[in-house]
Structures are given as structure tokens and as C-alpha cells.
Amino acid sequence: MDKDLIVKGNLILTDDILYNSYLTIKEGKVSAISSIKPTSEELKASKFIDATDKIIFPGVIDAHVHCYSSIEEGFGNATRSAAAGGVTTIIEMPYDADKLICTSELFEAKKNLIENETYVDVAMLATIAPKNGLDQVPLLAEAGACGFKVSLFNTHPVRFPKIEEGELFNAFHKIRDTGRPVGVHAETDSIVTKFIEKNIANGNDPLSHCKSRPKVAESTAVLTVLELAHYSRVKLHLYHCTFPRVFELIEYYKENNLDVTAETCTHYLTLSEEDMKVLKAKGKINPPLRTEKDKEGLWNQLSQGKIDMVTSDHAPWLLEQKQNENIFDNSSGAPGVEVLFHLLYSEGVHKNRITIQQLAKLLSENPAKRFGLGHRKGKIQVGYDADFIIIDPNITWEIDESKMHTSSEWSPYNSKEVNGKILNTFVRGQEVYNGEIAVNKGVGEFVHAKFD
CATH class of the missing domain: 2.30.40.10 (Urease, subunit C, domain 1)
Structure with missing residues (x-):
């Protein structure tokens, strides 16, 4: 007893x-x-x-955390921050400051850090290397990866590269056979590149960052991977979606039996491009903050159950990496794992935009189901x-x-x-x-x- x-x-x-x-x-x-x-x-x-x-x-599962993009953060600081924010499991991204977690050897080495460094539980994503990295996919799945993450935007050629569409289609087939989902950073690289060229001369205006990554860059990339998933039948997840039209496109594919989930983030629900004037580089996030109208539209979709989960996209750059006068010379991302629950509860449940049970699905049950943790995480239930x-x-x-x-x-x-x-x-x-x-x-x- x-x-x-x-x-x-x-x-x-x-x-x-x-x-x-x-x-x-x-x-x-x-x-x-x-x-x-x-x-x-x-x-x-x-x-x-x-x-x-x-x-x-139920303990929160933050399905989008970068512990090693900024090497100073690590598992220790990120999971300590998670514990203070009610996040009992983080899902770690596979993009470290100096390498891609794209082989079973690198995956195991990183996994071994967990038992000495962490304050909460950790699941890990893997990725693929550009060209000739697909042989590692089944090995990474066997090692316990909860999914794979790839990008259509070339954030950095070494640590966060674009995977070309043809290679991505092949990867989708290989990943499908593991039963794992594949998540995508969906921004069309060529569109963003052109718009950065158009706006870079105005880099002293923080809004130039938002203008350099227009909505069409996001929606065209989303449509590309939705079609690739349609023809490959892989389980698809879309990261950090920023405006309502993206979720409307996703809803169409869901209605046509595609196994797809999508997330938005706390910053798209609580901040807008108007805040860039005050936040400056602290508000520089990829994809960027959108309009007040977009923000309210996302809350409406949350209340209607059209968004599967909300994450922090925790990217805790040091302050020195956010202090350049030219917006384009700063790192992209913001810390968020510690305030994920508090912001969603306060802005959502307290203000009667969503119910507390909807919040439990968004922050706990749905991410657990999607990323293979639902056998032991995501709800208060016997066993x-x-x-x-x-x-x-x-x-x-x-x-x-x-x-x-x-x-x-x-x-x-x-x-x-x-x-x-x-x-x-x-x-x-x-x-x-x-x-x-x-x-x-x-x-x-x-x-x-x-x-x-």
C-alpha cells in the first residue's frame, strides 16, 4: 500500500x-x-x-527547443529553464552550433549528455545531411529519434542547411518507412534571398527583417512539402507557422487524408511586427512576426481546434548577439521555454480564448502523440x-x-x-x-x- x-x-x-x-x-x-x-x-x-x-x-511537452544552437545554453540551462516553466519534456532540435545530428554516432553521443546534464526529460529529433545521408535514417530511428527535421531554407550551410526538393522527396520515402514524422522549416529559400537583397540597405529599420521574409515565402514552402508528403505518404509536421492562411492550406490536406500536423509559437500569438520598433533585434525570429490581424486570426484558429500544438522555438542567443544596429547582423530567435505555459494560460485560458482542456491538448497530449511519446507522456492517466x-x-x-x-x-x-x-x-x-x-x-x- x-x-x-x-x-x-x-x-x-x-x-x-x-x-x-x-x-x-x-x-x-x-x-x-x-x-x-x-x-x-x-x-x-x-x-x-x-x-x-x-x-x-499535465506536464508540458515543448516540441521545439534548441539547446545547442547557442553553445552556452546546453541541456543544463535549457532544461533548468524548462523545469521553472512547467515543461517536463523537451524535444531537442538536431542543429547544434557546429554540426548536424545526422548520424547514429552523433545522436548517441548527444543522447549520452542527458543523464548528467538535465533537469527534465528529453526526446531528440535527428536530421539528414545534404546529399548521401539517407542510409542513416533507419539507424537514427532505431536509436530512438522521435522524428526528423529538415529545412527548405539555407539558414547556414553547415549547421542548418537547405535540403533540395528532389533529395527531400527521396528522404520523405525513407523516413516514411520508419513510421516517424518529418518536420519542416518551411520558407522558400530563393524568395527570402531576393527579399533580403531588396531590404538589406534599410537594415537600421527593424521592420526590414519582417519585410525580407514575406508570407509568400512561407506559404509556397508549405505547399511544396504538403505535396511531397501527399505523394510519399510520410507523416508530416510543419514548424512555427505564422499566419492563418497556412493553417487553411493544411486543413485542406487534412481533409484529403494527409497525416499532417502543424504548430504555431508563443511569439506569433503574443507579439506582432509592430513590436519590432521596441524589441528591435530581440524580436528577430525566423519566420518573422506578422501583423496584429494575423495574431488574432491564429487565436481564432486555436479556439476552433485548427492548430495542433504551440511551442516556444526556444533559441536563447546571448545578448551580445542581439545588439547590432543593423537588424540583419543579429542572430534569429528568442528564449521561450520558461514562459510557454504561462503566456498561453494567461493570454488563452484566463482571457477565455481557449479552455484549459484545449490548452492541455495543445501543450501536452498532441505533441506526445505526434512524436512517439504518447505511450508514457502527455496526460494525467494511470500507468x-x-x-x-x-x-x-x-x-x-x-x-x-x-x-x-x-x-x-x-x-x-x-x-x-x-x-x-x-x-x-x-x-x-x-x-x-x-x-x-x-x-x-x-x-x-x-x-x-x-x-x-
Whole structure:
């Protein structure tokens, strides 16, 4: 009858909310969910947390995290930041500062860092090298990769290259046979290149970055990979989609039985190109911030269930890489894993744009299903990992970049007021955050993806 932990609170389940009910955890797994108070003997045999009227929310899965694009960040800083933000599993991108994670040897070497460096659990994507990299695909899948990521834009020829369309089509067939999804950074390289040429002379105007990556660059790339997926029948995922028309195109393919999911990011839901005047290079993200109208359109699509998940696209560049006067001389991306839940809860649930159960699907259940983690992650359910967070919905506070846990030491959301605050984060039943980091690094585990 020994129980490791019993928590009382409002449990957010897949199809229900159990108010002031009891969550029992044993050996890192959920062992019972009940609205009936445990006996005095059961309570004595356990640690008991009384979170009456607090929200018990499934651990967040951030499906878009870059731990090593900025080498100073690493697994340690990124997962510490995740723990403070209620993210109990991150999905790590395969683009490191100096290399592509495109072979089973590189994948295993990176995976081995997890057991010594992390504060939360980690799943990992792999990628393919331009030309002659397809023989590694089945080996990477066997090593536990939760999917593959590729790009139609040449961010960097070594660390983040474009995969040409013909090679991509071949890769889609090879990846299809593993049962893993392939995710795409969808911007048409030739269009962006031309528009950068047109706008680079005006680089002292931060809006030049937004003008250099027009919507048509995104939508044409999205259509290209949708068609490649249609003919190859691979499972497709589209990263960081920024405006409603993209999701309308995706909806058409879903209606025609393509297995495709898509995400947007916190910054496209909370910021717009108008913020570039104040944020400057801190708002430089690829694809760029769009209009206020686009932002509101994304919220409407979220409420209608037309967006599968929301991610942070955590890219924590040091401040020195965001201080050049010319917008084009700065790195692209922003830290975000620590504020993913807080922003979506405050702007979404608190403002009645989406329900808390919709939020649970967007941040937990859907990413777990898509990336092969749904056998143990993504919901509060008996037999699943006891990953959950405790939230006080009545606390109003301001984001303070000086108190965040990432190496970047800045945030585009600094001083923003938010409603609802995470009090505790648990990973497999172990408290990793309680207002401060509550464990030493090394408690995180690699999550081996599993597909039917």
C-alpha cells in the first residue's frame, strides 16, 4: 500500500476536470486518480500535498527547443529553464552550433549528455545531411529519434542547411518507412534571398527583417512539402507557422487524408511586427512576426481546434548577439521555454480564448502523440509518467528576465504581466521546481520514441 505521493487539487484530464480530487503516484507513475479521499493509513504512508483549488495540469511537452544552437545554453540551462516553466519534456532540435545530428554516432553521443546534464526529460529529433545521408535514417530511428527535421531554407550551410526538393522527396520515402514524422522549416529559400537583397540597405529599420521574409515565402514552402508528403505518404509536421492562411492550406490536406500536423509559437500569438520598433533585434525570429490581424486570426484558429500544438522555438542567443544596429547582423530567435505555459494560460485560458482542456491538448497530449511519446507522456492517466505541474490561477505577476534560468539573460516578454503562476513542477513524481530549482542536474532521462 506504500504510496510515494498523493496530491489533492483540480485535475485536468483528457476528457474531464476532477475538482478537488486525488492524484496518487508510486514509483514515478500515476497509480490512482480518485475523487474519494484516501484513508488515513494511505495518507500516513505517503507524502501529501494539499493543493485544494489549485490546478493540477499535465506536464508540458515543448516540441521545439534548441539547446545547442547557442553553445552556452546546453541541456543544463535549457532544461533548468524548462523545469521553472512547467515543461517536463523537451524535444531537442538536431542543429547544434557546429554540426548536424545526422548520424547514429552523433545522436548517441548527444543522447549520452542527458543523464548528467538535465533537469527534465528529453526526446531528440535527428536530421539528414545534404546529399548521401539517407542510409542513416533507419539507424537514427532505431536509436530512438522521435522524428526528423529538415529545412527548405539555407539558414547556414553547415549547421542548418537547405535540403533540395528532389533529395527531400527521396528522404520523405525513407523516413516514411520508419513510421516517424518529418518536420519542416518551411520558407522558400530563393524568395527570402531576393527579399533580403531588396531590404538589406534599410537594415537600421527593424521592420526590414519582417519585410525580407514575406508570407509568400512561407506559404509556397508549405505547399511544396504538403505535396511531397501527399505523394510519399510520410507523416508530416510543419514548424512555427505564422499566419492563418497556412493553417487553411493544411486543413485542406487534412481533409484529403494527409497525416499532417502543424504548430504555431508563443511569439506569433503574443507579439506582432509592430513590436519590432521596441524589441528591435530581440524580436528577430525566423519566420518573422506578422501583423496584429494575423495574431488574432491564429487565436481564432486555436479556439476552433485548427492548430495542433504551440511551442516556444526556444533559441536563447546571448545578448551580445542581439545588439547590432543593423537588424540583419543579429542572430534569429528568442528564449521561450520558461514562459510557454504561462503566456498561453494567461493570454488563452484566463482571457477565455481557449479552455484549459484545449490548452492541455495543445501543450501536452498532441505533441506526445505526434512524436512517439504518447505511450508514457502527455496526460494525467494511470500507468503514465507522473509528470504534472501545480498552478495557482489567482496569482498575477510580471515576467522578470533577470530571474529566468536560461543563459541568454533576456526575454522579449520582460515586464509583461501574466495571470496564473506555476508553484511546482514534477517529473516522474519527483519535484524539480518549487519556486526554485529543487534538484541537482542529471535527473532527466532520454525518452525513446515509440510508434505503432
